[in-house]
């Protein structure tokens with residue numbers, strides 16, 4: 001399933017499998033036009049070069065025109081109740097949504113599930129390269145965010161490609177990974193997005209401390225090639241040789257990052273639980289947050305992934321489950337939804353769901369259930385459960 005099975009870890013669910021690149025052509029017309037333009041590059045030695053050039057130039061112009069054509073984005077979404085609810089409790093909850101047809105579609109999907117935060121892929125997450133984001137897609141995305149009253153600097157948390165292993169020691173693989181990493185960061189900046197979440201990587205056969213140093217040095221290099229994006233490291237479940245399953249790993253990477261204003265952590269509840277951090281009771285939840293606070297520091301916590309776990313505590317297996325149906329249970333999510341220290345952070349569901357509208361209903365319900373936990377006492381479950 002993955003190019004470097006050990007380097008990447010399945011995040012489960014999230015509708016991530018059949019994802020289209022964010023820059024996917026809007027119309028069926030554009031795809032063949034773009035492809036033919038490439039093939040029709042004139043060969044200077046060929047007699048027909050001049051003839052070939054004309055259709056190529058025409059097609060290029062047609063493609064440019066297509067990218068300039070404005071995309072019809074709704075001018076306003078009915079989001080007043082969603083935002084009122086989120087502002088009242090300070091919790092910005094949503095899901096990882098599909099960006100098929102362009103990133104602006106992810107905004108529409110997120111609004112559809114009642115999300116006041118969301119994740120998306122900014123290019124095809126299973127390919128190394130994707131075409132640049134078309135100008136009209138950037139405009140449409142920004143317009144959609146404005147229409148939904150979403151601040152892309154605060155409420156969005158794109159997820160990095162699964163192929164990227166920033167700990168790679170092999171020169172060619174490291175270059176490929178780094179280039180793809182910077183490309184994704186730049187795409188985020190083009191879209192006006194402030195945070196970018198990624199899996200730190202895997203040590204494979206190399207010593208862990210050296211792998212950690214390589215990850216940090218590549219974050220430093222990526223900072224220098226970008227303007228403002230905050231690189232958010234996700235904690236991992238601990239499968240294979242992955243880095244980031246302990247809070248100490250996260251601390252050690254951050255310690256080597258030069259620009260500390262532009263690095264943070266995304267805490268995935270399923271990964272933390274699989275890695276051995278219990279959060280099932282108010283006491284264990286408090287202890288885990290306290291360990292994070294003393295080891296990494298709460299100011300570095302920039303986002304959460306809200307997932308239940310199919311596997312037990314400490315299993316090291318990354319298998320997401322729908323909220324309340326796994327080994328973690330509702331109490332952890334009740335604690336989260338009533339913890340003021342987490343106010344303002346994007347919280348993103350990556351729970352299992354089918355593709356399509358049925359899957360969106362799963363997210364819609366989970367968002368509702370989470371908000372219904374606000375104000376509930378110890379041991380209480382969401383409304384309707």
Ligand SMILES: [Zn+2]
Pocket residue numbers: 011159198199234
């Ligand atoms: Zn992830």
Ligand SMILES: [Zn+2]
Pocket residue numbers: 011234268305350
């Ligand atoms: Zn996650």
